[in-house]
Amino acid sequence: VLDASGKLVAPGFIDMHVHLREPGFEHKETIATGTRSAARGGFTTIACMPNTRPVIDTVDTVNYIKDKAETEGVVRVIPYGCITKNELGRELTDFAALKEAGVVGYTDDGVGVQSAQMMKDAMALAASLGMPIIAHCEDNTLVEGAAVTEGAFAKKHGLKGIPNESEAIHVGRDVLLAEATGVHYHVCHVSTEQSVRLIRHAKQFGIKVTAEVCPHHLVLSDEDIPGMDANWKMNPPLRTPRDVQAVIEGLEDGTIDMIVTDHAPHSEEEKEKGMQLAPFGILGFETAFPLLYSKFVVTGKWTLGFLVDRMTAKPADVFGLPYGTLHAGSAADITIVDLETEQEVLKEEIVSKSKNTPFIGWKLQGWPVTTIASGNIVWS
Numbered sequence: 157v158l159d160a161s162g163k164l165v166a167p168g169f170i171d172m173h174v175h176l177r178e179p180g181f182e183h184k185e186t187i188a189t190g191t192r193s194a195a196r197g198g199f200t201t202i203a204c205m206p207n208t209r210p211v212i213d214t215v216d217t218v219n220y221i222k223d224k225a226e227t228e229g230v231v232r233v234i235p236y237g238c239i240t241k242n243e244l245g246r247e248l249t250d251f252a253a254l255k256e257a258g259v260v261g262y263t264d265d266g267v268g269v270q271s272a273q274m275m276k277d278a279m280a281l282a283a284s285l286g287m288p289i290i291a292h293c294e295d296n297t298l299v300e301g302a303a304v305t306e307g308a309f310a311k312k313h314g315l316k317g318i319p320n321e322s323e324a325i326h327v328g329r330d331v332l333l334a335e336a337t338g339v340h341y342h343v344c345h346v347s348t349e350q351s352v353r354l355i356r357h358a359k360q361f362g363i364k365v366t367a368e369v370c371p372h373h374l375v376l377s378d379e380d381i382p383g384m385d386a387n388w389k390m391n392p393p394l395r396t397p398r399d400v401q402a403v404i405e406g407l408e409d410g411t412i413d414m415i416v417t418d419h420a421p422h423s424e425e426e427k428e429k430g431m432q433l434a435p436f437g438i439l440g441f442e443t444a445f446p447l448l449y450s451k452f453v454v455t456g457k458w459t460l461g462f463l464v465d466r467m468t469a470k471p472a473d474v475f476g477l478p479y480g481t482l483h484a485g486s487a488a489d490i491t492i493v494d495l496e497t498e499q500e501v502l503k504e505e506i507v508s509k510s511k512n513t514p515f516i517g518w519k520l521q522g523w524p525v526t527t528i529a530s531g532n533i534v535w536s
């Protein structure tokens with residue numbers, strides 16, 4: 157018998173943007189360790205990105221991940237298919253076969269489809285199959301050689317900055333291509349004021365666009381970066397305070413539909429290469445809810461219902477997924493959260509195989525204490 161008295165009982169959290177690293181980068185994370193990290197964070201369904209090796213571009217790789225998730229994972233894992241073969245931007249993958257194999261959409265996260273024609277073809281094909289395109293937005297020519305956003309931190313350290321336009325140019329392009337093709341276009345990890353504006357405008361015109369935002373883009377700006385520490389390096393980068401305000405408002409007014417973590421584990425060795433050379437990305441699962449609960453609910457800015465909705469019902473609606481116990485016949489996906497106890501983020505308690513997070517030492521409340529996925533207790 158589970159005693160949840162005094163606790164929040166919520167539908168299991170859903171995270172539509174995660175990197176599990178398997179196959180190919182098992183030194184960073186595996187499906188076994190990544191799904192346990194998700195369970196600790198209260199997540200019961202996660203959608204994994206295809207920048208693995210091999211890339212998720214064939215039915216075989218989709219099946220490999222599904223099999224692994226069933227035998228070694230503890231939460232539901234839904235793969236995305238890659239838009240182009242081997243992420244090279246040259247040739248579309250077999251969208252119909254990948255759909256048949258069970259992908260939830262097609263994406264280019266981590267690289268970005270640079271050719272507008274290629275993206276238009278991808279969107280037209282996805283639309284014909286009734287499937288979404290999930291696009292990571294960036295013009296690579298504007299990003300090259302930069303590790304942090306254009307802003308106060310870059311200026312102070314004499315670094316080349318990643319400009320906001322690198323993201324917004326693609327959002328604008330892809331909104332127009334979505335309008336032309338009728339596809340459902342889902343915008344990855346919105347981080348700039350300009351992107352929010354473009355998505356808001358697109359929605360007003362009835363273009364089928366949805367969007368996501370990460371906890372770190374809601375709680376941190378580039379002015380919070382303490383120094384040249386690569387645990388503060390991710391893509392999109394931490395933006396200016398003005399951008400942070402804009403993405404918060406975008407989430408609040410419904411322009412941005414859901415919260416995702418972009419859980420992106422990298423080994424300590426890789427992160428020790430420093431701000432300029434280390435790979436982009438930070439952990440997401442284990443601090444997502446406590447961070448947002450502490451920053452926005454404890455302070456009275458959001459209701460608890462708003463936060464839970466953006467991590468459960470909203471992603472489920474947008475991607476047509478079951479959640480919680482609301483669907484008759486489905487086994488329970490439930491997260492029980494202790495909303496009272498304040499606890500420090502401790503490195504030695506991190507369940508992920510990697511430890512790359514800027515939040516070590518933060519005192520937070522709203523910690524998931526029990527996670528039930530498909531009827532099984534997977535975290536307690």
Ligand code: DOR
Nearest residue numbers: 175266390391420436437
């Ligand atoms: O920070 C990031 N990490 N951004 C991406 O687009 C890719 C991801 C990764 O795979 O590490």
Ligand code: ZN
Nearest residue numbers: 265266292344
């Ligand atoms: Zn991305």
Ligand code: ZN
Nearest residue numbers: 291292293326
């Ligand atoms: Zn794009």
Ligand code: ZN
Nearest residue numbers: 173205265418
């Ligand atoms: Zn990502």
